[in-house]
Amino acid sequence: MSALAATRDSSAQRTWRALRASTRLGWEISSNWTRPALFLIYAVLRPVSAALILAVMYRVVAGDSEQTRGYLGFLVVGSAFWSFAQQAFTDFANAISEDRGRYRQLKYIYTAPVPFTVYLLGRAASQLGSALASVAVVLLMAAPLLHLHLNPRDVDWPLLLVATLLGAVAVMSLAMACSVLLLGAHDSYGYGEIIASCLYIIGGAIFPIAVLPGALSTLAAWLPLAYWLELTRRALLHDPAAQMFASTGDLGVLMRLLGTTVLLIVLSAALLRYADRRARGQGLIDKETHW
Amino acid sequence: MTRAPSPSASSIFLRTVYARAYPRLVSTLGRERSWMLTEIALPLLGTIAMVYVYQALHAPRPYLGFVVLGGCMLAYWQNVLWSMATQFYWDRDNGTLELYVISPTSLFAVLLGMAFGGIVVTTARAAVVLATGSLLFGVAYEAGGVVPALGAFVVTLIALYCLGSVLAALFLFYGRDVWNLSTALQEPVYFVSGFYFPVRSLTAYVGGAASLLPLTLGLDAVRQLLLPGAVALVGPGVETLVLAAQVPFYAWLAVLAFRKLEEKARREGRLVLRGA
Numbered sequence: 293m294s295a296l297a298a299t300r301d302s303s304a305q306r307t308w309r310a311l312r313a314s315t316r317l318g319w320e321i322s323s324n325w326t327r328p329a330l331f332l333i334y335a336v337l338r339p340v341s342a343a344l345i346l347a348v349m350y351r352v353v354a355g356d357s358e359q360t361r362g363y364l365g366f367l368v369v370g371s372a373f374w375s376f377a378q379q380a381f382t383d384f385a386n387a388i389s390e391d392r393g394r395y396r397q398l399k400y401i402y403t404a405p406v407p408f409t410v411y412l413l414g415r416a417a418s419q420l421g422s423a424l425a426s427v428a429v430v431l432l433m434a435a436p437l438l439h440l441h442l443n444p445r446d447v448d449w450p451l452l453l454v455a456t457l458l459g460a461v462a463v464m465s466l467a468m469a470c471s472v473l474l475l476g477a478h479d480s481y482g483y484g485e486i487i488a489s490c491l492y493i494i495g496g497a498i499f500p501i502a503v504l505p506g507a508l509s510t511l512a513a514w515l516p517l518a519y520w521l522e523l524t525r526r527a528l529l530h531d532p533a534a535q536m537f538a539s540t541g542d543l544g545v546l547m548r549l550l551g552t553t554v555l556l557i558v559l560s561a562a563l564l565r566y567a568d569r570r571a572r573g574q575g576l577i578d579k580e581t582h583w
Numbered sequence: 584m585t586r587a588p589s590p591s592a593s594s595i596f597l598r599t600v601y602a603r604a605y606p607r608l609v610s611t612l613g614r615e616r617s618w619m620l621t622e623i624a625l626p627l628l629g630t631i632a633m634v635y636v637y638q639a640l641h642a643p644r645p646y647l648g649f650v651v652l653g654g655c656m657l658a659y660w661q662n663v664l665w666s667m668a669t670q671f672y673w674d675r676d677n678g679t680l681e682l683y684v685i686s687p688t689s690l691f692a693v694l695l696g697m698a699f700g701g702i703v704v705t706t707a708r709a710a711v712v713l714a715t716g717s718l719l720f721g722v723a724y725e726a727g728g729v730v731p732a733l734g735a736f737v738v739t740l741i742a743l744y745c746l747g748s749v750l751a752a753l754f755l756f757y758g759r760d761v762w763n764l765s766t767a768l769q770e771p772v773y774f775v776s777g778f779y780f781p782v783r784s785l786t787a788y789v790g791g792a793a794s795l796l797p798l799t800l801g802l803d804a805v806r807q808l809l810l811p812g813a814v815a816l817v818g819p820g821v822e823t824l825v826l827a828a829q830v831p832f833y834a835w836l837a838v839l840a841f842r843k844l845e846e847k848a849r850r851e852g853r854l855v856l857r858g859a
């Protein structure tokens with residue numbers, strides 16, 4: 293019994309150590325080019341600017357009336373939370389691309405005695421952490437600047453946490469699978485951003501998915517992204533004008549989020565398995581890309 | 584034995600421009616087609632997303648044209664950032680910069696070649712964004728404004744690539760991981776230059792300050808000429824004149840920056856410093 297427990301312990305400890313080491317590595321690679329304060333500004337500059345662009349577009353067309361403020365909340369919350377998805381798709385793909393082409397370490401990581409997904413999770417964790425911090429910064433800035441009704445006491449925290457957790461798992465599972473699939477490209481730097489941009493259109497981040505043409509709207513309804521963002525808006529704003537699925541209750545949207553997340557995880561796991569086998573079979577892991 | 588006549592300085596200059604533009608055209612249009620995908624897809628997808636936002640807001644149709652024209656300009660700004668501003672940094676990293684410096688030519692000829700190649704390649708991408716965006720969303724333009732808009736656009740590009748030359752000098756000596764700086768100059772510039780909305784909406788003060796970027800005035804002028812009735816910062820004539828004044832200003836600034844920084848780099852041995 294003790295030998296088995298020791299093996300289990302050492303395996304769990306090894307995984308934990310690998311996660312810590314890869315998280316630290318990811319943090320150093322992404323942030324040690326500058327001072328922490330400047331890095332923080334850098335990390336929030338993009339999501340803050342994106343939210344400001346949308347807020348000005350809204351104001352140009354709708355003005356600043358109380359009646360139309362619901363959609364402004366829709367835009368700001370969607371844009372703030374989308375920065376997490378954007379970062380996930382970009383970071384997982386760029387991390388693999390850099391580790392293979394620039395640092396030429398991918399084959400050593402693959403041969404190390406820890407699951408590759410654990411390494412990948414840690415490698416992107418620091419950036420994902422700063423993306424989550426930028427969500428908070430955008431919302432904290434937007435509430436007073438744009439007169440949004442965002443009050444911490446009114447937030448439905450359990451709903452927000454459950455939705456964010458499910459949304460994060462869904463986004464990260466697909467992002468991981470896509471990043472390994474992109475090993476097939478000669479120079480995949482930037483492809484993660486393209487995938488994120490495609491999902492930005494069908495994810496219900498900045499406009500209701502009903503605006504999309506038929507096929508895209510159906511595809512969007514089969515993805516968890518719109519339900520994740522819908523629940524975050526409901527938890528934060530409690531404004532029917534900011535809802536995409538007004539006829540469905542919170543529980544109904546949560547069930548859809550759960551169902552589509554499970555479906556996406558299953559599909560992502562299959563895609564990851566296929567991409568991994570293909571990468572090993574075709575020698576893509578240590579392919580020379582002339583970075 | 585007779586010696587071959589030495590080529591003149593102007594001939595070397597022109598041959599350098601051609602030689603630097605050539606790989607830019609061949610690499611993107613012929614050899615590394617995946618770059619084409621990235622550089623067309625990113626501005627196009629951003630444009631489509633913003634058009635849908637205006638459609639969700641039931642905005643008047645000219646606003647869709649605003650976004651499509653902004654998407655075209657976005658392609659040029661990305662090219663200036665990633666293929667002009669950061670280029671000498673990459674060149675130093677892969678050892679090409681020292682070859683440029685010891686060869687009997689001018690760095691400005693190299694810059695001009697980079698700009699020329701970049702403009703040609705990016706124009707092809709911007710045309711795809713313009714055609715796709717306009718056809719997908721049924722955007723119509725004022726036919727009478729096409730020729731003056733092209734004039735304003737050409738002046739904008741010249742001023743923009745002169746600014747790119749200034750950035751190339753500054754980025755070269757910025758330090759490590761210069762692409763973080765380029766990344767940081769994307770969304771904030773899209774915002775202050777009014778890529779997706781009339782820059783006047785940011786107030787005349789912010790619009791005036793943002794006019795230091797040639798994109799701001801160029802985009803505003805082109806929109807006024809192609810989409811009549813657009814909210815404007817000032818008239819297109821004035822904007823084109825300011826842009827024309829920016830050309831020698833940024834060109835002079837680029838010359839100054841390169842002279843200073845080249846001298847500093849020679850003294851500190853940084854022209855051959857890699858991974859720094």
